[in-house]
Amino acid sequence: MELWFSEMQSKNVKMSYKIKNVLHSEKTKFQNLAVLDSEEFGRMLILDDVVQLTMKDEFIYHEMIAHVPLFTHGSPERVLVIGGGDGGTLHEILKHPVKEAHLVEIDEKVIEASKKFFPELSVAFDDPRAKIFCEDGIAYVKRFKNHYDVIIVDSTDPVGPAVGLFRKEFYKDIFDALTEKGVFVAQTESPFYYEGLLKEVYNCIAEIFPYAAVYTAVVPTYPGALWTFIMGSKQVDPNKANVPESCDFKTRYYTPDIHKACFKIPAFIKEILSK
Amino acid sequence: MELWFSEMQSKNVKMSYKIKNVLHSEKTKFQNLAVLDSEEFGRMLILDDVVQLTMKDEFIYHEMIAHVPLFTHGSPERVLVIGGGDGGTLHEILKHPVKEAHLVEIDEKVIEASKKFFPELSVAFDDPRAKIFCEDGIAYVKRFKNHYDVIIVDSTDPVGPAVGLFRKEFYKDIFDALTEKGVFVAQTESPFYYEGLLKEVYNCIAEIFPYAAVYTAVVPTYPGALWTFIMGSKQVDPNKANVPESCDFKTRYYTPDIHKACFKIPAFIKEILSK
Known part of the structure; x- marks a missing residue:
């Protein structure tokens, strides 16, 4: 028997993966959760039929959402991830x-699934510096003022449980929760499928933060592949950050040169932002 | 009736596009050629079941394969494209x-199909500076010494009619056909699916040319999306090229900043090249 999982990248484009095994499938309080073992990309986490991570290319997204803001800040002591229950971003941090x-x-079911099926990532949960809270990030962040050096919003697509993570009020609360040199990053999808979102979030962040910047990375299993991140920064200009000349840990995508290069965005994205 | 075209990106990954219309389909002397009108990406050229271009994202590949070598050279007068019968690369040049x-x-059937179905690209064929030769590029290039300033190999995948375009002997002939400041570029697929090819071609070019460099661009409809190009250069160091501060024509992906940034390659590609 041949088993294929298909993700509708839009209503007119479909990406399909040959599957060895369905390792897990459940309906949580918030979403449908599945873990599949694919031939090409290894184990995959699927939420509401959308690929969240694959073991073959997760390093790209996780390194880029973590190392770019942390090195931009320079000396972060307290870091917060909102979402990211698989642990991949935490692991890089x-x-x-x-x-x-x-x-x-x-x-919490995402965390449980990760503990069971993605030990390479969820190992992060056992680090003595890590603390995990199973609650709504929107309510959580409201309780802090001048507290975190870096806040990373590692959300699903802007539908279902993640809708509130793309709203201006939330970004304002994040601004307040950040320390005076604070840096914020959110994933903002591909401009090929979510052009409007990129522009909207960028405008919000540019209104709230002294510095707003877009950077990109290429994630083959995400729709459109050219992925965007928006950074808001209180003091450090993202384009002039004092990035170290080398990393003292191993990376597979991120390099200090990639850090500087990733803020150089294609002409059509510049155009979207300036519309 | 719903019509879908699927490309096998590998034997375990499949990308499918909802199709409005099959505009053209034929078996040429060299390959199967089809032109489809897709809902999401507009008209598409398909050779041997592989997407060659779509009207929605062709600008990325064509701008990056053309403007990077031409601006690296600085003042090219004579430019040669091997392959690229759709005219997209020529149009940028x-x-x-x-x-x-x-x-x-x-x-020649590719050229005919482009004239009929991709007038935005094939308009290039009517430029008085353009000359089109319907013959084998491998034989053609052998006839020239010290003649072209830039040579671009805009080939299909390294199977079928394009196999000879990925061989060392061919690259040596290209070196000889180039003028003393000559610059060469070839598309070399995605490292996610053709890791071996990238390394092999890079080694060849590094042996033949004083300078060899890899650069990348993101093409959503190409397998793996993170696309690589290899540049060989006789005099100009690709990493130190004197790129103009602005373009005097409109681009949608390429910018002078992207030119410099595209040579900053992810850590895992560096690792492939250094193995």
Whole structure:
């Protein structure tokens, strides 16, 4: 029997993966969760039929959402991840000499699944510097003022449980929760499928933060592949950050040169932002 | 009726596009050729079941394969494209003040199909500086010494009619056909699916040319999306090219900043090259 999983990247484009095994499938309080073992990309986490990570290319997204803001800040001690229950982003953060790395995931079932099926990532949960909170990130962040050096929003697509993570009020609360040199990053999808979102979030961040910048990375299993991140920064100009000349831990995508290069965005994305 | 075209990106990954219309389909002397009108990506050229271009994202590949070598050279007068019968690369080249832009395409049916279905690209064929030769690029290039300033190999995948375009002997002939400041570029697929090819071609070019460099661009409809190009250069160090501060023609992906940034390659590609 041939088993294929298909993700509708849009209503007119479909990406399909040959599957060895369905390792897990459940309906949580928030979403449908599945773990598949694919021939080409290894184990995959699927939420509401959308690929969240694959073991073959997760390093790209996780390194880029973590190392770019942390090195931009320069000396972060307290870091917060909102979402990211698989632990991949946390795992990258903990490669830095931070004092505390907190993660707020609304769906504890994602954390449980990661512990069972993605031990390479969820190993992060056992780090003594890590603390995990299973609650709504929107409510969580409201309780802090001038507290975190870096906040990373590692969300699903802007539908279902993640809708509130793309709203201006939330970004304002994040601004307040950040320390005076604070840096914020959110994933903002591909401009090929979510052009409007990129522009909208960028405008919000540019209104709230002294510095707003877009950077990109290429994630083959995400729709459109050319992935965008928006950074808001209180003091450090993202384009002039004092990036170290080398990393003292191993990376597979991120390099200090990639850090500087990733802020050089294609002409059509510049055009979207300036419309 | 719903019509879908699927490309096997590997034997375990499949990308499918909802199709409005099959505009053309034929078996040429060299390959199966089809032109489809897709809902999401507009018209598509398909050779041997592989997407060659879509009207929605062709600008990325064509701008990056053309403007990077031409601006690296600085003042190219005679440019040759091997392959690229759709005319997209030629169209970008002709935005530069070149004197002659030649194209050698083995399959005249590709040129005919482009004239009929991709007028935005094939308009290049009517430029008085353009000359089209329907013959084998491998034989063609052997006839020239010290003649072209830039040679671009805009080939299909390294199977079928394109196999000879990935061989060392061919690259040596290209070196000889180039003028003393000559620059060469070839597309070398995605490292996610053709890791071996990238390394092999890079080694060849590094043996033949004083300078060899890899650069990348993101093409959503190509397998793996993170696309590589290898440049060989006789005099100009690709990493230190004197790129103009702005373009005097409109681009949608390429910018002078992207030119410099595209040579900053992810850590895992560096590792492939250094193995």
